[in-house]
Amino acid sequence: MEVKDISIKNMKTEDFKDNAYLEKYVEELRQGGVNVVVGVLDDIINWGRSNSVWPLTFATSCCGIEFMCVGAARTDFARFGWEVTRNSPRQADVIFVAGTIVHKMAPVLKRLYDQMAEPKYVIAVGGCAISGGPFIDSYHVVKGVDQIIPVDVYVPGCPPRPDAMLYGMMQLQRKIKVENFFKLPNKPNREKETSDESSTTQSK
């Protein structure tokens, strides 16, 4: 049955820029075939999950201020069901890595990620979290959080505007929507992603 759908209520699918990647993923899932009962349940559960994602209150520097703006009056992320920011990683679904991660912070971030319950997601916000950004030459900066934890969505900018963060959030919503909930947390795709990344870092 044709159950997988990447459209979300907040924005039209054709308005997103990189649909090819998710469409390919859906194609793969369809080839494997989906049991009707499981598929319908999947859809319902993922509809709920994608509209109530709870972020961790985590920010190291400048991007954190823009993250606060996303939570405040103008760009209110409560419209997308993201407003319940959690102070404990054990209750959070997604971690916004908002800001530079330095050597001393790296084990802390890793532990925070490990403490979160599956299924969990990571959004790398800003140049520093993606690659080290303006501080790439520094002796004490981790060159991209994907060296420490797997990343689902990258939001570029220094710091990204609140609108850009909302776009990143919606991308994650779409990603959650196509997942096979009953196969979580052994996400084959994610494991593949991380092994790919580790090989690229080694080759660097």
Next chain:
Amino acid sequence: MKKINDIISSVNSALTVEDCQYPTINVPVEQLKNVAKKLFENGYDFLINLTGMDYKDSLGVIYHISSSVDKNAMVVLKTTTDNRENPVIPTVSDIWESANLYEREVYDFFGIRFINHPDMRRIFLRQDWNGYPFRKDYDSNPELNPVPLENQTIEAMEDVPTLTVNKDGDLVANSKPLFGKQEYVINIGPQHPATHGVLHLRVSLDGEIINKVDPNFGYIHRGIEKMCETKTYPQILQLTERLDYLSGTMNRHAFCLCVEKAMGLEVPARAQAVRVIFDELTRIASHLLGWGCTCMDMGSITAFIYGMRDREKIMDIFEETGGGRLMVGYNVIGGVANDVSPKFVDQVKEFIPYMRKMIKEYHTLFTYNPIARGRMENIGFLTKEQAVALGTTGPVGRASGWSCDVRKIEPYAGYDKLDFEEVIRTEGGTLDRYLIRLDEIEQSLRIIEQLINNLPEGDFKAKTPAIIKLPAGEYYQRVENARGDFGVYINSTGEKNPYRVKFRSPCMTLISALDPLCKNEKIADLIMIGASLDYVIPCADR
């Protein structure tokens, strides 16, 4: 100048005072302690800045000292040691308390150990870091210091090395534990929503009462000062904004002023006025965020939303003219990046009455709320003497009755021609620090109002050479940012990139005030006291 000469010659007649930007004295290591003591006795009670230096053949320390009484007095002490293997310099932390953290920083970056300093741990980097990164011969091979996978052990964090001199005059290295075995220690941070960033506090408790707070820095240390040494002056500008991102425009302004002073560049009147308007708007935005976060720490989400809502109006003004929101990137060397938008004047004029109305609303909404009063009254008192000793400038210092506004002491960018009051309170409690920020918003609006009504016509930027090189020498510039006295020290050798850049962070001294403020207060009040100090951790860590 004459006064300084008298003071110095009374210690040792061989010492001479050089007439640079500020009176400068080269002091041999052996006499440093005597000179420092003498200066302190003569009213030089405020150590502004302490900079470590690597002169390639020797290592040294530069002290910028001022006075809380005679505010224009400023003197620079310099001392050097030739021993690169095991450099030692006597501490001045027993004279000026603020030197405590600064000297730990110099040890961390340059490996200079200070004799009789109470705490010679590394401050930013991990205790197991290899090498001293700010030395010119530092080996930056990433294999020497890979990204660690494990946190530091508690033993490494608590073992405090010290260096003392015994009876025979030999140096003795000791170490002692930071906390006693019986003490009950809890960790707050580095990931905690109320530490306003990634600050790690280790708090020793007796029941609910705080005995001691040990701040643990470095979770966002990016090595900005070291990066500056390899960049050109216009490239450094973007890094200054990312120090204290809430007063980014002012930090950038400080660096521009320092470079312009060194080049002898005259900034057009229009650029100067626009810069000041941007500075004051940034100050309002920062205080609004500080106010909102203080209220949120007490559980009032509504106040936070109100503060952020009004801050967005300032962000709109920035975006319209500068193009950026948080990082405007508007000040450049010689002026501003582009002329103001045609809408700018109207936008600002619309904002001023709106903000005035909102401040009244904030007071009704929150200040007179009995719960807020109960949380803020009668806790966390900082006396004026403590504030001067710790070097806590800005709203925190002024709440304790210390008049320390750089806009009044060393006016820059035409602040001397503007009519505004330096808001000073006397109590020094948490409530005063909360109220002083709202009063400062009022004064900032006054400044903007004077400038926006008669914005000078003319160029927005002076002509600068394509490659900016500063004449060899040392330059220091102080600017009042939203958190206090922000300083930029540039040491140039005449190249297109600086030899050494040091930023005087107001936030580091604010964090050092946590321990004296929280002593004998309850653990729940720690959050409120921290919020009233309104520090930004990336500014302290740099």
